[in-house]
């Protein structure tokens with residue numbers, strides 16, 4: 373009895389707190405919409421700054437022992453240039469005239485934060501990517517995303533450097549959350565935004581309007597195309613000395629065209645179709661054996677053991693603790709199958725083209741059951757969770 377009373381008391385206290393929070397929240401929303409209407413866009417004179425931070429093409433060959441520390445990401449990445457065996461491009465090493473020609477062409481092709489453009493404004497899948505859509509998207513981005521993902525999409529907004537894992541840097545044209553390859557379709561981006569990325573500071577944006585959602589996705593694609601064109605050109609310029617301004621412009625334009633075509637291709641990625649996974653002890657035993665052969669080398673101790681790998685940005689990313697079900701992407705059977713078949717190229721998790729369909733299904737069933745000891749047959753459970761008392 374006393375339990376139910378105190379529970380009720382707890383609930384009503386929570387309710388009061390919630391009502392109070394809602395009032396504060398509503399006042400906040402009112403303030404936000406007021407301040408948004410006061411200053412919803414960027415100053416038309418503002419240009420995107422040129423890229424100054426290091427581009428890591430080849431990270432150190434020894435796997436990292438810890439996550440890349442927060443607070444000084446750009447210094448850490450630039451520091452790799454001094455490690456033997458790495459390949460790092462420092463934009464400052466490119467001649468000033470070449471960098472100026474690069475930025476001038478980027479301005480022409482991609483506009484400014486207030487008036488963003490893309491080279492090819494044909495829709496990407498079902499997504500309009502017109503200047504009007506992009507201008508609207510830039511305003512949503514400024515309000516909801518800029519503090520983490522940054523003005524140029526570099527992941528270094530005001531809060532970005534202090535968040536672990538770091539907010540995604542869109543400028544490589546690479547994403548971890550895509551069912552195939554390293555570029556999502558607009559539908560996949562929509563899903564990431566609606567669901568968020570569990571276990572990270574990327575929250576679920578499930579309350580913003582469909583119009584704002586489409587606009588901000590178009591804007592992310594714009595930032596990504598712009599950043600990718602800049603990176604590709606900088607890498608070429610760093611390798612070839614004495615490139616004429618006209619040649620620089622041609623290089624940027626070619627890179628922008630390629631990026632636009634790659635986004636068009638990613639939009640054709642078929643939607644995941646539901647799959648049925650095998651059940652029962654035998655399937656889980658087969659999945660366990662396949663995991664031991666194909667996955668354990670990276671997913672040490674199934675994730676019990678902390679381990680890290682360099683990703684496509686040169687950042688040391690933590691491998692998930694699969695025994696806790698730490699997945700950043702959805703956990704439907706179809707998501708698991710796509711992950712295992714296609715890998716996560718931007719995280720350097722390999723694809724598995726040579727596994728049979730039945731093997732992928734067994735692996736998916738096992739990977740999903742890793743966080744459910746009650747589902748595992750005793751022999752497999754003992755291998756996966758060797759010391760249950762330590763839990």
Ligand code: HEC
Nearest residue numbers: 516517520537538539540547548549564569572573574588
């Ligand atoms: C509080 C910081 C924060 C805010 C605000 C934020 N993000 Fe993120 N975002 C992150 C983090 C952290 C990740 C996860 C990175 C990872 O998986 O390692 C992420 C991931 C993403 C991804 C997936 C990247 C990938 O590799 O697949 C997309 C797309 C994205 N954010 C877009 C947005 C957009 C658009 C907004 C605004 C509507 C936004 N984010 C707001 C921090 C933030």
Ligand code: HEC
Nearest residue numbers: 666667670681689691692699700701712719720721722739
């Ligand atoms: C070369 C190393 C490597 C191998 C081999 C590897 N993985 Fe991964 N895996 C990773 C990394 C790195 C991540 C973390 C990606 C991130 O979030 O940055 C990951 C993440 C995952 C995730 C979480 C996905 C999510 O949505 O967050 C699952 C599930 C997974 N791996 C399963 C497997 C399975 C099953 C195999 C074997 C078929 C496998 N991995 C082989 C490196 C590897």
